[in-house]
Structures are given as C-alpha cells and as structure tokens.
Amino acid sequence: xxxxxxxxxxxxxxxxxxxxxxxxxxxxxxxxxxxxxxxxxxxxxxxxxxxxxxxxxxxxxxxxxxxxxxxxxxxxxxxxxxxxxxxxxxxxxxxxxxxxxxxxxxxxxxxxxxxxxxxxxxxxxxxxxxxxxxxxxxxxxxxxxxxxxxxxxxxxxxxxxxxxxxxxxxxxxxxxxxxxxxxxxxxxxxxxxxxxxxxxxxxxxxxxxxxxxxxxxxxxxxxxxxxxxxxxxxxxxxxxxxxxxxxxxxxxxxxxxxxxxxxxxxxxxxxxxxxxxxxxxxxxxxxxxxxxxxxxxxxxxxxxxxxxxxxxxxxxxxxxxxxxxxxxxxxxxxxxxxxxxxxxxxx
Amino acid sequence: xxxxxxxxxxxxxxxxxxxxxxxxxxxxxxxxxxxxxxxxxxxxxxxxxxxxxxxxxxxxxxxxxxxxxxxxxxxxxxxxxxxxxxxxxxxxxxxxxxxxxxxxxxxxxxxxxxxxxxxxxxxxxxxxxxxxxxxxxxxxxxxxxxxxxxxxxxxxxxxxxxxxxxxxxxxxxxxxxxxxxxxxxxxxxxxxxxxxxxxxxxxxxxxxxxxxxxxxxxxxxxxxxxxxxx
Numbered sequence: 001x002x003x004x005x006x007x008x009x010x011x012x013x014x015x016x017x018x019x020x021x022x023x024x025x026x027x028x029x030x031x032x033x034x035x036x037x038x039x040x041x042x043x044x045x046x047x048x049x050x051x052x053x054x055x056x057x058x059x060x061x062x063x064x065x066x067x068x069x070x071x072x073x074x075x076x077x078x079x080x081x082x083x084x085x086x087x088x089x090x091x092x093x094x095x096x097x098x099x100x101x102x103x104x105x106x107x108x109x110x111x112x113x114x115x116x117x118x119x120x121x122x123x124x125x126x127x128x129x130x131x132x133x134x135x136x137x138x139x140x141x142x143x144x145x146x147x148x149x150x151x152x153x154x155x156x157x158x159x160x161x162x163x164x165x166x167x168x169x170x171x172x173x174x175x176x177x178x179x180x181x182x183x184x185x186x187x188x189x190x191x192x193x194x195x196x197x198x199x200x201x202x203x204x205x206x207x208x209x210x211x212x213x214x215x216x217x218x219x220x221x222x223x224x225x226x227x228x229x230x231x232x233x234x235x236x237x238x239x240x241x242x243x244x245x246x247x248x249x250x251x252x253x254x255x256x257x258x259x260x261x262x263x264x265x266x267x268x269x270x271x272x273x274x275x276x277x278x279x280x281x282x283x284x285x286x287x288x289x290x291x292x293x294x295x296x297x298x299x300x301x302x303x304x305x306x307x308x309x310x311x312x313x314x315x316x317x318x319x320x321x322x323x324x325x326x327x328x329x330x331x332x333x334x335x336x337x338x339x340x341x342x343x344x345x346x347x
Numbered sequence: 348x349x350x351x352x353x354x355x356x357x358x359x360x361x362x363x364x365x366x367x368x369x370x371x372x373x374x375x376x377x378x379x380x381x382x383x384x385x386x387x388x389x390x391x392x393x394x395x396x397x398x399x400x401x402x403x404x405x406x407x408x409x410x411x412x413x414x415x416x417x418x419x420x421x422x423x424x425x426x427x428x429x430x431x432x433x434x435x436x437x438x439x440x441x442x443x444x445x446x447x448x449x450x451x452x453x454x455x456x457x458x459x460x461x462x463x464x465x466x467x468x469x470x471x472x473x474x475x476x477x478x479x480x481x482x483x484x485x486x487x488x489x490x491x492x493x494x495x496x497x498x499x500x501x502x503x504x505x506x507x508x509x510x511x512x513x514x515x516x517x518x519x520x521x522x523x524x525x526x527x528x529x530x531x532x533x534x535x536x537x538x539x540x541x542x543x544x545x546x547x548x549x550x551x552x553x554x555x556x557x558x559x560x561x562x563x564x565x566x567x568x569x570x571x572x573x574x575x576x577x
Contacts, residue, residue: 202450205446205447205450206447208439208443209436209439209447209450212436212438212439213435213436215398215418216430216435216436217436217447218417218418218419218422219398219418219419219422219427219428219430220447220448220451220490220494221419221422221423221452221494222447222450223417223419224419
C-alpha cells in the first residue's frame with residue numbers, strides 16, 4: 001500500500017502533440033487519390049458487364065459511407081436511407097422528364113431536395129433514439145414511396161417514368177457504360193472525401209461525442225441538436241446524389257425498386273461488417289459484400305442468397321465491431337484471436 | 348463573481364425533490380454540499396446545469412440568468428459539471444476525451460491538466476472506459492478543466508475510490524481553486540470535502556438545514572454524528 005504522504009509525482013510533463021505529423025495526416029488523402037486512379041486504371045481491364053458490376057460497387061461504397069455519417073459516427077440507426085435515395089432518383093426523373101433540365105443540374109437539385117427534406121424531418125426524428133429512430137425513419141421511406149405511387153400524373157405512379165436519354169428530347173445524352181463507371185467512381189470518391197474531412201474535423205469529434213453520451217456531449221458545450229441534424233442532412237444529401245445518378249443510369253424508374261428497403265439493409269450490413277465510425281470500414285464492407293454476392297451468384301446460382309446470409313451472420317458474430325475496428329483493437333492489444341474478440345464483446 | 352442558486356425548486360415529473368434551495372460559490376473558493384442519500388444533491392447540480400427542469404427559483408452566474416437554459420448554453424457560459432458516475436466518453440481515448448473537453452474553448456493545450464494529473468499522461472492513448480475508477484475520475488475532472496471553466500461542479504467525487512486517491516484529487520482541487528475557479532463539491536462522504544472547502548451546506552430532504560464555514564460544520568456535533576461517523 002502506498003502512503004498518503006507520498007511525494008508529489010515529478011513534474012516532468014511535456015505537452016503531447018495533439019496533431020499527427022504531416023505525412024500521417026495526408027496519408028488517407030493520398031490513398032483516396034491512389035484508389036480513384038486505380039479505379040480508372042481498372043476500367044481498361046473490364047468487360048462491359050463487369051463494368052456495370054464494379055459501378056454498382058462504387059454506388060454502394062458511396063451509400064455505405066453516407067450511412068456511416070449518421071449511423072456510424074453519430075450512432076443513429078438510420079433505416080430510412082433508401083427514402084432519400086428514391087427521392088433523389090425521382091427528383092432527377094421529374095426534372096429531366098417534365099422540365100427538360102440537364103442531368104447535371106438535376107443531380108445538384110436532387111442532392112439539395114434530399115438535404116432540405118432531411119433537415120426538415122430530421123429535427124423531430126432525431127429526438128428519437130435507437131429502435132425508435134430506426135422505425136420512424138423506416139416509416140418516412142415507406143411514406144415517400146406511397147407519395148410517389150399516389151401522384152401518377154407527375155410520377156407515373158406504379159407505371160413508372162422513363163427518362164428520355166436519346167434523340168432530340170433528351171436533355172442530356174445517356175453516358176454509356178464507360179461514362180457511368182467514371183461517374184459512380186467520382187461520386188464514391190467525393191463521398192469518401194467528405195467522410196474523411198468530417199472524420200478529422202471538430203464536427204467529427206462532436207459526432208463521436210454525441211454517439212458516446214449525448215448529455216455529456218451537451219455538457220461539453222456541443223449543440224447536439226444542430227450537430228445531429230447537420231450530419232443527417234449531409235448523409236441525406238449525398239444519398240440523394242447517388243439516387244439521382246442511379247436513376248439516370250437505369251433510365252426507367254419505378255417506385256418499388258427505387259424505394260427498395262434492401263438497399264438500406266445492404267448499406268447497413270456493409271457498414272457493420274466493415275466497421276462503423278471509421279472511414280475505411282464502409283468502403284471495405286461495400287467491396288467485400290458486393291464482391292461476395294456477385295461471386296456466389298455466379299458459382300452457386302441456386303443457393304447464393306442463402307450462403308450470403310449465412311456468411312453475413314457468421315461475420316457479424318465473429319466481428320461484432322466490424323473488420324477495421326477489430327484490426328485496430330487487435331493491433332493495439334496484440335491479440336488476434338477471433339474467439340477472444342467474440343468474448344471481449346460478450347457475445 | 349459568483350455562481351448563485353436561489354430558492355431553487357425542481358424535481359422529476361410530479362415528484363418534487365428540491366424545495367427552495369439557495370447555495371452560492373465565489374470564484375476561487377471551494378464550497379461543499381453534503382447530505383444523505385436521496386437528499387437532492389445530484390438533482391441540485393443537474394438543475395443548475397440545465398439537465399433537470401427548474402420549476403421555481405433562479406440560477407445566476409455573475410448576474411446573468413441561466414435558469415432553464417439549454418445544457419450547452421450553460422456549459423458555454425463557463426460552468427462545468429462533473430456528473431455522478433463521471434460520464435466519460437467510454438469508447439474514446441483519454442486524449443479524445445480531453446480534446447472534447449476543450450471543444451468549446453478550442454483549447455488543445457493538455458499540458459496544464461496533465462501537470463495536474465500526471466497519471467493521465469501515460470494513459471493518453473488508452474480507451475477511457477478501461478481505466479480504474481480513480482483514473483476515470485481524474486480524467487473527468489481534467490476534461491471539465493480543459494474547457495477553462497469559471498465554475499466546476501463535482502458530483503460524488505469520492506464514490507468508489509480509495510481514500511488515497513480521494514486525497515490526491517482533493518489536493519489538486521485546492522490548486523485549481525487557487526487559480527481562480529469556483530468549485531462546488533457535492534459529497535456524501537463529508538470528511539474530505541469539509542477539509543478542503545471554505546463554506547459548506549448540509550442538504551436534507553430537499554432543504555438546506557445547516558450552513559456555515561466548513562471548519563465550523565466539521566466541528567458541529569450534529570454534523571459530526573450524522574456525516575462524519577464520529
């Protein structure tokens with residue numbers, strides 16, 4: 001036992017640099033640039049069909065990364081992401097079909113509309129937490145689909161809407177498989193760049209604090225309502241942009257596939273498997289899940305969804321905190337055993 | 348230059364807890380608020396920092412009315428609350444906890460608080476939730492001090508800590524107060540609190556029953572019998 005009269009500890013404290021050296025700070029940006037260039041290089045090696053598959057991977061990288069802003073960093077389980085995806089898709093379709101606006105302008109408008117709508121519904125929704133937030137946002141997405149279905153004059157209702165992409169009626173010519181590959185690559189890169197910037201900003205710290213303990217975060221002087229709403233708005237804006245690009249790619253859009261809940265579910269699974277609250281996690285998760293899904297579809301055509309589901313369950317049980325967080329923990333504690341990991345997270 | 352709580356009434360739902368409590372702390376002073384379980388000590392702190400609604404009465408800092416202001420407004424005004432159970436961000440590193448403490452004041456300089464609690468220095472990269480109770484308490488106080496508050500309200504500092512650690516932390520609080528921060532210590536274990544405080548209050552059943560200089564209270568036979576266990 002130490003005694004009460006022990007001498008005060010030596011005052012040799014030096015101020016620890018809070019900021020990492022420049023090469024560590026710029027490393028993620030260099031990796032992002034390299035990844036983007038790699039994506040462009042990869043295109044030369046792909047067939048048209050493969051191009052479409054990889055383009056979809058990029059789309060999910062963007063969706064998962066956007067989901068992670070509110071679902072991962074902030075800890076609000078957003079089960080209504082597809083609502084904003086569909087909203088973006090329909091804004092673009094309506095702008096191009098009825099107003100003959102160019103795709104690029106429609107893309108921007110789709111992001112803005114999705115963001116504005118999120119800011120509007122976010123204020124009441126973000127007062128809810130956990131399951132309640134999840135269910136309420138799910139309801140918003142379903143509600144949006146119903147709105148689209150019940151406005152047949154504008155949206156074509158269940159009959160869908162076909163964006164004119166050829167001939168004199170087309171406000172913007174269809175971009176072609178090569179064009180859409182590049183478009184989705186750039187969108188994914190831009191969304192990751194936003195996540196990277198948020199992750200290292202003051203706002204990023206505020207989001208993590210809200211995730212850990214909202215009242216304690218407020219006690220640090222953080223305006224939690226504003227912080228959450230901004231994150232939600234940002235995530236919805238990016239999702240709307242992705243929806244817009246996807247609408248233009250598939251041209252003929254219908255309410256059910258545009259507001260398909262499985263799109264949200266996939267994004268959630270990708271973030272969970274990759275590692276919530278990290279920038280790298282959703283990227284790896286999206287690539288892994290999409291690649292696995294395509295590979296199984298090709299090789300086990302009859303059982304592929306069954307096997308994929310089983311794999312997802314096993315992964316989530318073994319890596320409850322996601323791959324990137326597991327790797328971080330394991331390197332820090334030098335314990336790489338997966339069983340250890342399961343025990344640590346008490347599953 | 349004082350934090351004043353005046354005739355405060357507050358409670359949870361329909362259950363009133365505080366029935367007109369008045370307490371004040373001057374900058375540079377330490378005041379102790381002692382009392383038994385369920386007296387309303389934590390409620391008083393929570394009401395003062397906007398976490399519980401005040402139904403009557405006022406919270407004022409240097410004449411500025413902060414009654415029922417949002418939590419973050421009160422924090423920004425310079426009142427830091429170290430809550431019961433510490434409420435660290437358990438999944439974040441000590442460094443990130445401290446950085447968040449300095450979020451409002453944009454204070455990145457951890458040197459001062461690390462000098463106060465050198466033990467935290469070795470723990471900077473450790474996840475806050477994995478530290479011992481005493482270290483967590485130090486981290487909670489250090490985090491609050493990162494915001495350079497004018498007033499520091501500490502709830503049940505000694506709860507679950509070894510007496511040696513409590514003495515170490517209390518000694519540091521004396522330093523903090525000497526540098527111009529007003530501290531309100533809420534304690535069930537009155538001994539240490541009455542030693543470092545200048546002024547003290549006894550809260551029982553939502554009312555202040557005894558007030559005076561800390562030394563006088565420590566000598567008061569009723570207080571000694573009820574809270575010092577002698």
